[in-house]
Structures are given as C-alpha cells and as structure tokens.
Amino acid sequence: MAVDWALGGPDLLVALDRGAGPLRNQIQDQLRTAIREGRLGAGERLPSTRRLSELLGVSRGTVVDVYEQLLAEGYVESEVGSGTRVATMPAGAAQAPGFVAESPPAPRPTEVDFEYGIPDLGSVPLTDWSWAVSEATRTLPTTELGDEAPAGSRHLREVVTAYHRRVRSGCAVADEAVVVSGFRQGLAFVLATLARHGLTRIALEDPGPREHDVIARRAGLDAVPVPVDDHGVDVSRLHETEAQAVLLTPAHQCPTGVALSPMRRRDLVAWADEVDGFILEDDYDAEFRYDRQPVGSLQGLNPARVIALGSVSKTLAPAIRLGWVLAPARFVEGIIEEKRLSSRGAPGLDQEALALLMETGRFDRHLRRVREIYRTRRDVLAAEVESVFGPGRLQGMVAGCHALLRLPDGTPESAVVETAASMGVRVNGLGHYRFVPADAKGEPEPLPPALVLGFGNVTEQRIKRGIHTLAKAVERHSPR
Numbered sequence: 001m002a003v004d005w006a007l008g009g010p011d012l013l014v015a016l017d018r019g020a021g022p023l024r025n026q027i028q029d030q031l032r033t034a035i036r037e038g039r040l041g042a043g044e045r046l047p048s049t050r051r052l053s054e055l056l057g058v059s060r061g062t063v064v065d066v067y068e069q070l071l072a073e074g075y076v077e078s079e080v081g082s083g084t085r086v087a088t089m090p091a092g093a094a095q096a097p098g099f100v101a102e103s104p105p106a107p108r109p110t111e112v113d114f115e116y117g118i119p120d121l122g123s124v125p126l127t128d129w130s131w132a133v134s135e136a137t138r139t140l141p142t143t144e145l146g147d148e149a150p151a152g153s154r155h156l157r158e159v160v161t162a163y164h165r166r167v168r169s170g171c172a173v174a175d176e177a178v179v180v181s182g183f184r185q186g187l188a189f190v191l192a193t194l195a196r197h198g199l200t201r202i203a204l205e206d207p208g209p210r211e212h213d214v215i216a217r218r219a220g221l222d223a224v225p226v227p228v229d230d231h232g233v234d235v236s237r238l239h240e241t242e243a244q245a246v247l248l249t250p251a252h253q254c255p256t257g258v259a260l261s262p263m264r265r266r267d268l269v270a271w272a273d274e275v276d277g278f279i280l281e282d283d284y285d286a287e288f289r290y291d292r293q294p295v296g297s298l299q300g301l302n303p304a305r306v307i308a309l310g311s312v313s314k315t316l317a318p319a320i321r322l323g324w325v326l327a328p329a330r331f332v333e334g335i336i337e338e339k340r341l342s343s344r345g346a347p348g349l350d351q352e353a354l355a356l357l358m359e360t361g362r363f364d365r366h367l368r369r370v371r372e373i374y375r376t377r378r379d380v381l382a383a384e385v386e387s388v389f390g391p392g393r394l395q396g397m398v399a400g401c402h403a404l405l406r407l408p409d410g411t412p413e414s415a416v417v418e419t420a421a422s423m424g425v426r427v428n429g430l431g432h433y434r435f436v437p438a439d440a441k442g443e444p445e446p447l448p449p450a451l452v453l454g455f456g457n458v459t460e461q462r463i464k465r466g467i468h469t470l471a472k473a474v475e476r477h478s479p480r
C-alpha cells in the first residue's frame with residue numbers, strides 16, 4: 001500500500017546546486033530518478049507545489065512546470081482534491097537497476113481462512129479498551145510515566161496473579177510475575193534464564209507450535225521432540241528424551257486439540273520431581289472449555305516446578321501484545337534481567353489499561369461473550385463436517401478455537417492443502433506442525449493425514465463454505 005502523506009505534502013530531499021544550470025531541470029531529474037529507483041513508490045503523494053517551492057526556495061511557477069512535465073511523461077498523476085501522486089510504472093517501462101515494481105501479480109484471494117490461533121477480531125472489546133486506556137491516561141500518576149519497574153506494572157501483576165488464582169486455580173503472587181509483550185517474548189526470556197541456571201535440553205511437543213525449536217536453540221538449548229497422543233504429551237517418552245524441561249499446551253494442545261488427561265497431568269508433575277526438571281505451561285486456549293469447567297493450571301499443582309506463560313493474544317487481540325510469566329521466585333530476577341537487557345519494558349499505559357479492564361470485570365464479561373460465539377462456531381463446524389465427511393472425523397472439540405479434521409487414510413495431506421488454497425481456502429495440514437530436528441536419526445513416526453481448522457475468526461457462513469470446499473479438495477485427491 002502506498003504511503004499517504006498528510007495533505008499539503010511531506011518534506012522531500014532535493015539537493016539544488018545554484019551554480020549548476022537551470023533549477024527546473026535539476027528538480028525534474030532528481031524526481032524522475034527517485035521514481036525510477038522506487039525511492040518514491042507508486043501512489044505516494046508528492047508535496048504540494050506551494051510546499052515544495054517553499055522547501056527549495058524556488059518560485060512556485062518552477063515547481064508547477066516540473067510537475068506538468070512529469071505528468072506529461074507519465075511519472076506522476078494528478079487528480080483534483082488528491083494532489084500529485086507517483087504513477088504506477090507500466091510493465092516494461094525503463095527502470096533503473098533496483099527498481100521494484102509496486103504490485104506483484106495478485107495471488108488468489110483467500111475467502112475462508114482456517115489459520116489457527118486468531119481470535120474473533122470483530123469482537124475485540126474496543127469500546128471497553130478505549131474506556132480503559134482513557135481511564136489509565138487520566139488516572140496514572142505522572143511519576144509512573146518514566147521507565148517502568150523492571151518486572152512491569154505492579155498493578156497489572158497484582159491483577160493478573162489474582163486472575164490466575166481465581167480463574168486458573170494457580171497460586172502465584174505479584175512478586176513471582178513479570179509482564180512481557182506476549183507469550184513468545186516471555187518464552188525467550190524464560191529459556192535464556194533456565195539456560196543460565198544450567199538447563200541444557202528441552203522437550204517440545206511433536207506436533208506442536210512452530211518455531212519454538214528455533215527460539216530454544218537461540219537460547220543455547222538442545223531441543224528434542226516428544227510425541228503427543230490422544231491423552232496429550234506422552235510422559236513415558238519424555239523420560240526417554242533425557243530433557244530437564246518440557247514446553248507444552250496442556251489446556252488444548254496445539255495443534256491436535258487434545259486436553260492433557262488427569263493421569264498425564266499427575267505423571268508429568270511426577271516426572272518433573274523425578275528429574276529435578278521444569279514444566280513450561282503455555283496456558284493457551286485455557287479460557288475456552290465447552291464440555292466442563294476449565295481444568296486448572298499446572299502451576300497450581302506444582303508451583304516450584306511449573307513456569308506458567310499467559311497472554312491476551314487469544315482472549316483479547318494479538319495487537320494488544322501483553323502477556324505474563326509466572327515463575328518460581330528463584331528465576332524471577334533472571335527473567336527480569338533478560339527483559340531489561342532486551343528492552344525497557346512493555347507500554348505502561350496499556351499495562352494500566354489491561355489491569356483496569358480485568359479488575360472491573362470487563363475482561364470476564366468479554367470472555368463470556370466470545371465463549372458463546374466460539375461455542376456456536378464449533379457446533380456449526382461439527383455439524384458441517386459430520387454432514388460432509390461423516391461422523392467421527394473431528395478431534396479436539398472440547399476446548400479452544402481450533403480442531404483437527406482427520407482425513408481418510410492415504411489422503412495426500414499437502415496436495416489437499418494446495419488444492420484448497422487454489423480454491424480460496426487457507427488451511428494447514430498436521431504435517432505443518434511437526435517438529436523433526438534436522439539431525440534426527442531415521443524417519444519420524446508418520447502421523448495420520450489431518451487438517452488443522454482454526455475457527456475463531458471465521459463466521460458460520462464461511463465455516464460452511466470452507467468445509468464444502470475442503471470436501472471437494474479431498475475428493476479430488478481421494479485414494480480410491
């Protein structure tokens with residue numbers, strides 16, 4: 001998209017040499033070159049003639065002449081009320097080396113996007129958020145407008161830990177909380193801290209969220225896969241990895257949708273005690289449980305060994321970019337140190353706004369509202385899949401905003417994904433989330449073909465349309 005500088009026009013760097021020939025030609029040549037080289041992009045607004053003449057100290061008539069010349073040559077376009085803008089260069093136009101065409105050929109637009117992990121963006125409580133920001137701006141003492149306390153806003157840490165105790169059965173207190181800019185940032189800080197405490201190997205779910213292996217290696221850790229089955233992460237296989245830490249999504253496994261079973265929860269906590277290890281709990285999707293009350297955070301079960309990471313990216317919106325780490329006291333200083341070295345903290349007014357949103361019950365009210373939206377979408381997805389693909393094909397429906405659609409045995413998953421994309425439906429196969437280290441010996445155990453269907457940000461109409469398109473894509477590649 002072109003940059004739309006404010007009316008009246010921006011400053012523009014044109015260097016004039018008053019002893020080197022007509023000024024008109026100098027301005028013209030420099031603008032032509034800037035457009036050819038792409039330094040001024042198609043659609044970008046040029047300064048008004050008045051503004052440019054003032055900037056350059058030349059008569060307005062000179063600039064008018066320059067613009068008229070460039071207009072005649074096709075470099076710029078002009079419309080009443082919209083000023084003079086850089087024209088789109090026609091294909092094959094003389095282009096200097098390095099010129100980048102503004103518009104590559106448009107890919108087929110995505111009509112239905114089943115990418116997991118996007119909340120219903122149309123339901124983000126913007127009125128409440130704008131109330132909270134304005135309240136924060138009105139009430140936050142000016143003394144709080146300097147660099148933040150290294151752990152983040154005390155108010156937000158109090159509120160978040162109280163929320164975690166009340167809603168997630170956790171037991172952390174404010175001194176064990178660090179505010180971060182979302183789960184991922186928290187993860188990087190935690191891994192770097194654990195590495196400095198002697199951790200060398202971490203197990204990651206396979207299949208699991210992408211790129212966590214990259215983040216772990218950046219922290220100097222050896223990342224190894226641990227399989228996930230119908231009960232969640234396989235704890236007996238975790239023993240075999242000889243890892244001293246594991247990162248997992250127990251409330252709703254990403255991407256299989258399995259909730260960690262009660263027995264596995266116990267086994268996992270026992271494993272941590274046995275190996276003197278740590279559980280990194282990505283409390284992802286925990287607020288959205290449909291068949292029963294949400295199951296409490298593992299942090300409440302074993303606070304000395306569990307580090308809980310939370311974020312509002314799924315509950316409110318990724319754009320708010322706030323999250324928290326709840327860690328045993330002995331790691332808190334290290335996590336704060338990582339944070340301090342990488343940034344001076346998260347936006348203070350937004351932290352205060354989030355604290356107010358949560359404290360006043362607006363956050364809970366929002367969750368109650370979107371939970372019903374997701375439940376309806378989930379039910380529509382279940383009904384549609386059953387009518388099109390037959391019963392028993394969906395997994396992971398008890399919680400969250402994504403489910404796993406198991407395809408008939410032998411279906412080539414990636415071919416289906418590609419065909420669906422060509423029909424306007426974006427979806428990922430289960431294979432997209434595999435974690436197979438580059439140095440793995442032998443082939444990994446194959447997974448059955450399946451598609452990961454995120455439905456948080458997909459309306460019911462689109463869910464129906466998307467499932468019908470997926471059925472056609474699967475049919476096209478049917479092994480029969």
Ligand SMILES: Cc1ncc(COP(=O)(O)O)c(C=O)c1O
Binds near residue numbers: 181184249282
């Ligand atoms: C598995 C999982 N956990 C947590 C998050 C939230 O991450 P962040 O808070 O950095 O947006 C995501 C985001 O996509 C995710 O996929």
